[in-house]
Amino acid sequence: MAEFTVTFLPDNGSVTVASGTLLAEAAREAGLRLQSPCGGQGRCGKCRLQAPTGVDSPTPVEMRILSPAQLNDGWRLACQTRVVGDALVTVPESSLVVEHRIMVEGAERELLVEPNVRKLSLRLPAPSLEDPRADLNRVLEALGDDALPPARLEPLQHLPGLLRRSDYQVTAVLADSRLVAVEAGDTTEETYGLAVDVGTTTVVAYLCHLPTGAVVAVASDLNSQAQYGGDVISRIQAATSDPEDLRGLNRAIIAVINDLVARASHETGVSPQAIYEIAIVGNTCMSHLLLGVSPAGLGTVPFVSSFRSPQTVRAASLGIDVNPEGSIYVAPNIGSFVGADTVGVILAGELDRSDNLRIAVDIGTNGEIVVAKEGELYACSTAAGPAFEGAKISCGMRASVGAIDAVRIDDEVDCHVIGDVRPRGLCGSGLVDAIAELVRVGAVAETGRMLTRGEASALPEKVRERLVENEHGMEFALARADEAYADEPLTLTARDVRETQLAKAAIYGGMELMLHQVGAEPGDVAQLLLAGAFGNYIRRESALAIGLIPSVAAERIVSIGNAAGVGARLMLCSLSERRRAQEIARSTVHVELSRREGFYDRFADAMMLRSLPFER
Amino acid sequence: MAVLEELQQAIISGNRDKAKEFTRKALDEGLEARTIVVQGIAAAMEVVGEKFRANEFFVPELLIAQRAMKASLSMMSGAPVDYIGTVVIGTVKGDLHDIGKNLVAAMLEGAGFKVVDLKVDVSPAQFVAAANENSANLVAMSALLTTTMGSMRDTVAALSDAGLRDKVKVIVGGAPVTQSYADEIKADGYAPDAASAVEKAKQLLPA
Numbered sequence: 001m002a003e004f005t006v007t008f009l010p011d012n013g014s015v016t017v018a019s020g021t022l023l024a025e026a027a028r029e030a031g032l033r034l035q036s037p038c039g040g041q042g043r044c045g046k047c048r049l050q051a052p053t054g055v056d057s058p059t060p061v062e063m064r065i066l067s068p069a070q071l072n073d074g075w076r077l078a079c080q081t082r083v084v085g086d087a088l089v090t091v092p093e094s095s096l097v098v099e100h101r102i103m104v105e106g107a108e109r110e111l112l113v114e115p116n117v118r119k120l121s122l123r124l125p126a127p128s129l130e131d132p133r134a135d136l137n138r139v140l141e142a143l144g145d146d147a148l149p150p151a152r153l154e155p156l157q158h159l160p161g162l163l164r165r166s167d168y169q170v171t172a173v174l175a176d177s178r179l180v181a182v183e184a185g186d187t188t189e190e191t192y193g194l195a196v197d198v199g200t201t202t203v204v205a206y207l208c209h210l211p212t213g214a215v216v217a218v219a220s221d222l223n224s225q226a227q228y229g230g231d232v233i234s235r236i237q238a239a240t241s242d243p244e245d246l247r248g249l250n251r252a253i254i255a256v257i258n259d260l261v262a263r264a265s266h267e268t269g270v271s272p273q274a275i276y277e278i279a280i281v282g283n284t285c286m287s288h289l290l291l292g293v294s295p296a297g298l299g300t301v302p303f304v305s306s307f308r309s310p311q312t313v314r315a316a317s318l319g320i321d322v323n324p325e326g327s328i329y330v331a332p333n334i335g336s337f338v339g340a341d342t343v344g345v346i347l348a349g350e351l352d353r354s355d356n357l358r359i360a361v362d363i364g365t366n367g368e369i370v371v372a373k374e375g376e377l378y379a380c381s382t383a384a385g386p387a388f389e390g391a392k393i394s395c396g397m398r399a400s401v402g403a404i405d406a407v408r409i410d411d412e413v414d415c416h417v418i419g420d421v422r423p424r425g426l427c428g429s430g431l432v433d434a435i436a437e438l439v440r441v442g443a444v445a446e447t448g449r450m451l452t453r454g455e456a457s458a459l460p461e462k463v464r465e466r467l468v469e470n471e472h473g474m475e476f477a478l479a480r481a482d483e484a485y486a487d488e489p490l491t492l493t494a495r496d497v498r499e500t501q502l503a504k505a506a507i508y509g510g511m512e513l514m515l516h517q518v519g520a521e522p523g524d525v526a527q528l529l530l531a532g533a534f535g536n537y538i539r540r541e542s543a544l545a546i547g548l549i550p551s552v553a554a555e556r557i558v559s560i561g562n563a564a565g566v567g568a569r570l571m572l573c574s575l576s577e578r579r580r581a582q583e584i585a586r587s588t589v590h591v592e593l594s595r596r597e598g599f600y601d602r603f604a605d606a607m608m609l610r611s612l613p614f615e616r
Numbered sequence: 617m618a619v620l621e622e623l624q625q626a627i628i629s630g631n632r633d634k635a636k637e638f639t640r641k642a643l644d645e646g647l648e649a650r651t652i653v654v655q656g657i658a659a660a661m662e663v664v665g666e667k668f669r670a671n672e673f674f675v676p677e678l679l680i681a682q683r684a685m686k687a688s689l690s691m692m693s694g695a696p697v698d699y700i701g702t703v704v705i706g707t708v709k710g711d712l713h714d715i716g717k718n719l720v721a722a723m724l725e726g727a728g729f730k731v732v733d734l735k736v737d738v739s740p741a742q743f744v745a746a747a748n749e750n751s752a753n754l755v756a757m758s759a760l761l762t763t764t765m766g767s768m769r770d771t772v773a774a775l776s777d778a779g780l781r782d783k784v785k786v787i788v789g790g791a792p793v794t795q796s797y798a799d800e801i802k803a804d805g806y807a808p809d810a811a812s813a814v815e816k817a818k819q820l821l822p823a
Binding site for chain 2: 233237240241299300301447448449472473494495498501502505594600601603604607608
């Protein structure tokens with residue numbers, strides 16, 4: 001059997017193949033990845049290359065895709081062309097598969113971008129007497145055997161005009177292998193997705209350029225469902241007692257998401273119509289309210305959710321203002337009070353692939369804790385409260401410009417403010433720092449009581465004079481009127497300290513119980529990941545000092561920011577991450593803390609603002 | 617007595633070890649358990665309640681004082697004590713929240729009540745049975761979910777049906793509970809926090 005040499009330019013790779021071998025096969029042997037969306041059927045034209053010599057004559061299949069001028073110039077489809085002699089083949093870049101690998105910040109790993117929604121640019125042959133195929137067939141056949149026709153009428157209604165206006169150069173949009181839209185020209189670069197973390201207190205959206213997975217805009221806002229109550233239980237009760245309130249809660253979160261879409265769009269100039277995919281994580285109650293499903297079962301014993309598996313819905317049916325054909329993926333939940341956002345944290349930290357003992361704690365409203373031990377996952381919710389997200393703290397705010405996010409006290413109080421402007425409030429990391437420092441210098445007792453000026457005589461004068469008493473009790477001025485933004489002092493009140501104690505005791509108590517669950521101690525923990533509401537990078541030394549977390553060695557503690565949001569981005573960009581999420585949701589054991597003996601006692605102990613000895 | 621004052625201080629400041637130490641010392645000095653309970657423990661918890669109302673103490677201080685109190689009581693278990701009354705307490709059916717209820721139970725115990733804690737998810741029938749068995753003066757109910765509050769009404773009715781309503785007073789509390797709800801279900805009292813719960817409970821005792 002005769003053998004020939006095929007040389008590929010511009011890389012100059014050469015292979016020797018038997019006569020009759022397809023160029024596509026020769027390319028594979030040479031290590032070149034040619035695009036092949038239609039699976040080698042000769043329908044999409046994506047594997048085109050120039051092979052003027054050493055190959056057979058153009059086939060009728062190719063003549064449907066390539067023009068006479070192109071054929072004349074030696075253009076062929078690799079999947080249809082056979083080698084019949086030594087050949088010199090030029091491969092244009094546009095025919096090669098571009099694999100986007102990105103580093104998702106917070107996930108510490110490379111990701112192959114393979115979203116659910118794909119866009120394929122098609123250069124279709126115009127209809128002719130020889131090729132009188134119907135418009136829709138023309139498009140579907142170019143896409144390959146497994147492309148499904150649209151399920152809705154709109155894409156079909158738009159098709160005829162679109163094809164003719166754009167000279168049969170269009171971009172097909174496929175979701176789950178189904179054609180959902182056709183756009184004029186080549187719009188493959190203009191594909192965007194949104195990753196959303198719906199928190200009980202804060203909602204964050206990341207607008208991502210889908211072919212590359214790169215984040216082009218981030219927008220966050222308070223969850224306006226708070227008008228129905230600051231915590232999950234209140235919102236469940238509101239939704240349960242009045243169907244009108246369920247609708248209101250649903251409309252509220254949809255409105256927040258739409259607002260974030262509008263802001264991201266405005267900031268980047270990306271049209272919402274180019275957003276075809278959204279991945280959403282949130283706790284179980286948030287998932288229900290987002291989809292307008294009653295969370296009634298979550299309200300009383302035995303606390304049962306209405307769904308747990310991931311849900312995929314069309315954007316238009318939820319009222320989200322992106323492309324109406326956009327696909328919205330709502331990630332799976334683990335249990336009644338541990339949801340998709342925790343799945344996101346596990347994905348981001350790769351806790352499902354731990355050989356040793358690793359813990360992740362989400363220092364947010366629900367205070368979820370995940371323990372991974374030798375491949376087994378356990379998760380619980382501590383219902384910590386929104387103190388660490390700025391709510392319920394008198395001058396609390398989200399971690400954005402104007403928020404004090406770090407505090408040091410020696411002879412004076414030194415606050416770092418996000419954006420280096422005058423402080424307007426205190427965010428979670430600032431709160432933890434402030435309390436740690438106040439306890440360290442002795443302005444606040446370990447029991448949480450703020451000292452009066454009279455009792456605090458040992459403090460440096462400038463610090464002491466910040467202790468002020470008013471009709472509600474004691475407060476400490478982190479920023480005096482002349483230092484703060486609004487000409488009013490920014491104070492941490494005695495009540496704020498109490499709120500923080502309650503929140504951190506819940507988290508600490510939960511972490512201790514979870515360690516008991518797997519029969520471990522803080523010294524056994526290989527890594528402790530501190531995840532938090534968007535923007536919160538809680539200082540581990542302060543967290544340890546106030547007893548927010550058990551005494552794990554400081555060098556084993558890592559602040560990973562908004563891990564739930566990272567998880568959402570991973571699920572947005574990759575179908576295999578979604579499969580992994582499903583497996584995580586299915587296999588993680590949900591631990592119900594309130595049923596545990598001893599939680600109450602440890603919760604009480606854990607209120608103390610100091611690092612606590614671990615109790616077996 | 618100096619040792620009782622020291623015991624008070626130990627309980628108020630939540631020092632478990634010192635509470636045990638001074639209880640031991642008081643017993644060794646020949647003081648009776650009932651004296652220690654009234655003048656040491658109950659007096660201390662009274663101060664704790666006042667400081668709570670004055671916003672000086674909060675839940676953490678209450679909790680640590682309560683544990684110091686329990687430590688002290690544990691040294692005297694078995695000794696005869698004059699209780700000022702008997703309370704049956706629990707979180708209503710369908711509800712598992714117990715932290716607030718536990719605080720109230722502790723404060724009541726500190727004030728000298730005998731406390732029968734039925735824990736959580738307690739049905740009207742269980743409240744009635746316990747009130748009967750223990751000849752209780754008071755039934756105290758807690759609920760954190762509006763969806764479970766209705767069980768309080770049912771328990772009041774169940775007490776009536778069992779013919780206990782004139783002997784047993786009912787007090788209620790919990791985040792969604794209000795004075796007007798308590799009036800609506802014909803409870804005898806409502807308290808917004810653990811410290812005022814003790815006051816109310818004392819007021820409702822037979823004269």
